[in-house]
Amino acid sequence: MTHYLTDPFQYMFIQRAVIGAVLIGVLCAALGTFIVLRRMAVVGHALTHSALPGLVIAYLMGGSLFAGALIATVVTAFGIGFLARDENVYEDTLVGMIPNIMFAFGILLISTTRSFRDLFSMLFGNILGVTDGDLRLIVLIAAVSLTALFLFYKELKLFSIDPNYAKTIGIPVQVMRYGLLLFLSLTVVVGIQAVGTVLTNALLVVPVAAARLLTDRLGRMMALSCVFAVLSALGGVYASYYFGTASGASIVIFCSLIFAIAWVFKFIQGLWGRRKS
Amino acid sequence: MKFPYCQHRHSRPNPNAPALEIKGLGVSYSSEGKYAIKDFDISIPVGVAMALVGPNGAGKSTLFKAICGLLPLRCGTISIFGHSLGASHHRVVYLPQRSEIDWQFPVSVLDFVKMGRYVYLGWFALAGIKDTAMARHALKEMNVSDLADRQISRLSGGQQQRVLIARALAQNADLLLLDEPLNAVDATTRQTVGEVLQKIKAKGKTVIVATHYYDQEEGLYDGAIYLKDGKQIADLNYKDDPSHKDCDCA
Numbered sequence: 001m002t003h004y005l006t007d008p009f010q011y012m013f014i015q016r017a018v019i020g021a022v023l024i025g026v027l028c029a030a031l032g033t034f035i036v037l038r039r040m041a042v043v044g045h046a047l048t049h050s051a052l053p054g055l056v057i058a059y060l061m062g063g064s065l066f067a068g069a070l071i072a073t074v075v076t077a078f079g080i081g082f083l084a085r086d087e088n089v090y091e092d093t094l095v096g097m098i099p100n101i102m103f104a105f106g107i108l109l110i111s112t113t114r115s116f117r118d119l120f121s122m123l124f125g126n127i128l129g130v131t132d133g134d135l136r137l138i139v140l141i142a143a144v145s146l147t148a149l150f151l152f153y154k155e156l157k158l159f160s161i162d163p164n165y166a167k168t169i170g171i172p173v174q175v176m177r178y179g180l181l182l183f184l185s186l187t188v189v190v191g192i193q194a195v196g197t198v199l200t201n202a203l204l205v206v207p208v209a210a211a212r213l214l215t216d217r218l219g220r221m222m223a224l225s226c227v228f229a230v231l232s233a234l235g236g237v238y239a240s241y242y243f244g245t246a247s248g249a250s251i252v253i254f255c256s257l258i259f260a261i262a263w264v265f266k267f268i269q270g271l272w273g274r275r276k277s
Numbered sequence: 278m279k280f281p282y283c284q285h286r287h288s289r290p291n292p293n294a295p296a297l298e299i300k301g302l303g304v305s306y307s308s309e310g311k312y313a314i315k316d317f318d319i320s321i322p323v324g325v326a327m328a329l330v331g332p333n334g335a336g337k338s339t340l341f342k343a344i345c346g347l348l349p350l351r352c353g354t355i356s357i358f359g360h361s362l363g364a365s366h367h368r369v370v371y372l373p374q375r376s377e378i379d380w381q382f383p384v385s386v387l388d389f390v391k392m393g394r395y396v397y398l399g400w401f402a403l404a405g406i407k408d409t410a411m412a413r414h415a416l417k418e419m420n421v422s423d424l425a426d427r428q429i430s431r432l433s434g435g436q437q438q439r440v441l442i443a444r445a446l447a448q449n450a451d452l453l454l455l456d457e458p459l460n461a462v463d464a465t466t467r468q469t470v471g472e473v474l475q476k477i478k479a480k481g482k483t484v485i486v487a488t489h490y491y492d493q494e495e496g497l498y499d500g501a502i503y504l505k506d507g508k509q510i511a512d513l514n515y516k517d518d519p520s521h522k523d524c525d526c527a
Contacts, residue, residue: 037379037382037383151400151401152400154395154398154403155395155400157382157384157392158392158395160379160382161378161379161382161384161389161392162373162377162378162379162392164342164347164371164373164377165371165373165392167346167347168345168346168347168369168370168371169282169367169395169396170281170282170283170396171282171283171395172282172283212383215383216383216428216430217383217384217385217428218382218383218384221383
């Protein structure tokens, strides 16, 4: 039986896919914890959609897709942050508006390429197609982002619970906010490699939502989210290898299954608790 | 090696300076908008408990936010223990109204109270045994030691208020700004908060409490500042206490 688990590893592209998927999963889950708890899931959703025109322009110009997506998401994130400083412009309106414009622009550009294969891989990702260069970039972004999360964990926690108190003790909350948006942009860009622009937000949110059902402590929640994301990433890669399913969609389906199991577990636990009392 | 948060300086209080001195203060939420606080002057000596009285929208929270540096000053000056704003973050603590905190965040009560120690830790340092002991002591002072391991979302309104004050005690600040701590809390919390106010005062600390129920709580305070539509409508109203003779009382 174990050969089903080990056989795929004879191929280099599977080894790269597994390493890439696990790193992306851990990164999305760790950062996603703060994104979910700060009610920024909708911003993550906006950034994933905003990456598309950057990807397409980079593709058309023969440049780096990572760089194209990164520029588009960072510009969107900071653009929303900057425009929202005007009290007459609501942030949720911008979040609902700008990404749709960017996504429409991306689709418009794709329509000029006359290739639906390109559209499919950009929208839904292809972790099995990760190259050595892509992997190096994923490792670099994961290392930098996770180190930053570790170093500023205490401040992120306070900034999320009580931003005013954080500000009164001298924590630069605006810098923290933009920093979080920057790391969210970086995470979205590497997430796109695994699950594409449409599904990356699911990788940021679903493992955290499942973990939130099972624990009420931040540290445990982050750890559980990472475990769920890694299991989903591995499950998605195996499903893609054995059944030829789209890797991105498979990863997200595994995330959703874990969420469903967590929800049922919580529901039964609640019933059991009521019965005992 | 310590990496203090920006603008953080440990200034020693000037021994002859009042706890809080405000001159000609003007605050607004935008640079050209209507003044939320205007022409405000006050001098509060060290070691008193003051009520900041006024109806909703009078500018009580705005004044507190200006004192602790959350809002920029449009005109006037604020000095705390003889130092300018921002020179003594650790000496001032602002307790916001409970609705300004995300009580659903997954942390325990003890972790929440330990956040009162962050101002001393700065970047990269983690809370140590001493910080934990101070947080536990603060919980004990507020009679909520038994809640230390409870998730903050499972607290009642009164318990939330006591935990917020415990965080302020853990910070060991000298000037406490409490924004309506007795609003919508149970009788036990009301009594505990009253006792703690007396204890804080006995330690030589200064407390200002925003309230619109001054009549019911009058016994807790040494005097009151009355505020309406962002303007001070009455001077300090100290009781006959000889230690307060040197202030600009009415």
